Amino acid sequence: MDTSVVVVGAGPAGLMLAGELRLAGIDVVVLEKLEERTGESRGIGFTIRTMEVFDQRGLLPRFGDFQTSDMGHFGGVPLDLGVLDSEHWAAKTIPQSQTETVLESWTSELGADIRRGQEFTGVVADSEGVSVHVRGSDEPLTARYLVGCDGGRSEVRKALGFDFPGTAATTELFLADVRGVELEPRMTGEQVSGGMVMAARLPDGVQRIIVGERGVPPQRRTEPPAFAEVADIWKRLTGDDISEADPVWVSAFGDAARQVTQYRKGRVLLAGDAAHIHLPAGGQGMNTSIQDSVNLGWKLAAVLRGNAPESLLDTYHGERHEVGRKLLENTRAQSMLILGGDEVGPLRDVLGELFGYPEIERHFAARVSGLDISYEVGGGENPLLGFRMPPLELTCGSQRTTSSRLLRSGRGVLLDLVGNPTLRARAEGWSDRVDLVAGTPRNVTPGSPLAETAAILLRPDGHVAWAAPGSHHDLPMALNRWFGPSR
Incomplete structure (x- = not known):
């Protein structure tokens, strides 16, 4: 290959x-x-x-x-x-x-x-x-x-x-980044007579506008629309003339799903x-x-x-x-x-x-x-299972770190939060793929799921694949499922 x-x-x-x-x-x-x-x-x-x-x-x-x-x-x-x-x-x-x-x-x-x-x-x-x-x-x-x-x-x-x-697109909207015009910010989806408009300030003096005229069907386009078309619609819907603005780029899009x-x-x-x-x-x-x-x-x-x-x-x-x-x-x-x-x-x-x-x-x-996403990881009572790892600060020996930093290498992470060497020993066969980390949590509030959790297995994408107590699978089973057989 x-x-x-x-x-x-x-x-x-x-x-x-x-x-x-x-x-x-x-x-x-x-x-x-x-x-x-x-x-x-x-x-x-x-x-x-x-x-x-x-x-x-x-x-x-x-x-x-x-x-x-x-x-x-x-x-x-x-x-x-x-x-x-x-x-x-x-x-x-x-x-x-x-x-x-x-x-x-x-x-x-x-x-x-x-x-x-x-x-x-x-x-x-x-x-x-x-x-x-x-x-x-x-x-x-x-x-x-x-x-x-x-x-x-x-x-x-x-x-x-x-x-x-x-479903095919039923309407067409226009997007343009422009310079040389000062517009008041308009909230996303602001309703005006005849359509919808949006205006937002971006860095470097650029203004972003989005405009859509209600009841106008989408066109089949082989190239971006001319800015004059966008300026005409903007004036019809808002009364403001932006035709002298300098367009950085212009695009059209629809609501197809x-x-x-x-x-x-x-x-x-x-x-x-x-x-x-x-x-x-x-x-x-x-x-x-x-x-x-x-x-x-x-x-x-x-x-x-x-x-x-x-x-x-x-x-x-x-x-x-x-x-x-x-x-x-x-x-x-x-x-x-x-x-x-x-x-x-x-x-x-x-x-x-x-x-x-x-x-x-x-x-x-x-x-x-994107914080509501949960994956099926084997079931259990621990509310962290399948969800992304919430923010956690840790003391590991004399060093401070976070759960996010532990994922920098793109490997799995087993977090031992109570100092359990037996737990880490059970995962030793996967240490070529999973980092085994013992640490003391620093920012856990009473009553949070982390307060009742002794160990967590993180996938490289940051989602919790196993947690103790509360997982229906034991640790080797979870490691085998997500990281393959022990070496």
């Missing part, structure tokens, strides 16, 4: 996956048809869970200074994210172009082979591997696995005939927008795509290293397809709130009233932040 994995697409999902694979020592080639990054930034900022994921890999300092906020929204109805248990808030001012720059730098430093100007044209896959065809090359690129991270119009998805059911029925076909897998498309409400699409890759990366690496059976890859579909399904569910609901007219006003009012109840607000805040 020329390489172990070919990743098609050098967007956030493809770059994150390549980085995860390289952390585990897996060779990877990333094919990107564009010669250079476009500089466009459809996604802005990170959800709380993505902030945690980047902290787990030590990436947050690479983004420099940025603004965070403990306020979010569901379909334009404000949400207090401060009700959630996290050491991070949502990032609001990081354009996707910067995210791609950071991830490409990190991935390249780790040794990924990123090949720009290389367009995927087809693949032949069998039980042994894949032969990937690239435009202009007579010889295919051979690998053991292919992962399509090539966006909503994925050529990998089409080439393999993945079923992609869902589709998801593949299978994230894996043998040696070919999909991640990110290649697997699911939807209205980009709250920036959840890019964030979910990044988290797809973090879920897949360590599993694919474990199979390629021979530590785990190929059946571990089936858990990627089992876990992330359900996350994608819920994503489409909540973005379609938000679409009705954002794009609807006066008829949905009462619904917005009722939701605003319901969000006044802490449990309801916490549920919706966790939903849009």
Whole structure:
């Protein structure tokens, strides 16, 4: 084989996956048809869970200074994210172009082979591997696995005939980043007569506007709309003339909602927008795509290293397809709130009233932040099981650390919180894949799940695979399930 994995697409999902694979020592080639990054930034900022994921890999300092906020929204109805248990808030001012720059730098430093100007044209896959065809090359690129991270119009998805059911777009919205105009901020999904508008200030004097005219069907476009078209609609809906603004870039998008029925076909897998498309409400699409890759990366690496059976890859579909399904569910609901007219006003009012109840607000805040995600890890009474590890500070000998820092290497972690050498001895056979850490918790509040927990097994993606007391599986069974047989 020329390489172990070919990743098609050098967007956030493809770059994150390549980085995860390289952390585990897996060779990877990333094919990107564009010669250079476009500089466009459809996604802005990170959800709380993505902030945690980047902290787990030590990436947050690479983004420099940025603004965070403990306020979010569901379909334009404000949400207090401060009700959630996290050491991070949502990032609001990081354009996707910067995210791609950071991830490409990190991935390249780790040794990924990123090949720009290389367009995927087809693949032949069998039980042994894949032969990937690239435009202009007579010889295919051979690998053991292919992962399509090539966006909503994925050529990998089409080439393999993945079923992609869902609903077509019913309306068209326009997005433009502009300079030379000063606009008052408008909340997400602000309703005006005839449509919806949004305006937000970005770094470097850039203003982002989104505008959608109600009742106008989407067009089939082969190139971005002219800025004059966007300015005309903006003036019709707001009365403001922005025609003299300098457009940085312009795009059109719709509210189509589709998801593949299978994230894996043998040696070919999909991640990110290649697997699911939807209205980009709250920036959840890019964030979910990044988290797809973090879920897949360590599993694919474990199979390629021979530590785990190929059946571990089936858990990627089992876990992330359900996350994608819920994503489409909540973005379609938000679409009705954002794009609807006066008829949905009462619904917005009722939701605003319901969000006044802490449990309801916490549920919706966790939903849009990615903190409600739970995986099936064997069952049990411990409430941490399957969820992401909540923030935990530890004293390990004379050193202080956090649960996030312990995940920097992309390995599993067994946390012994009560000083139990017998427990660590039982996991010794997996120490080539799992770090065995004894530490004393420092920031645990009485009554929290962590206060009653003696030991925790973390997967490389930060989700709790086992905890004591309260897991139905014993520790060796959990280690074997997620990390393969003992050496």
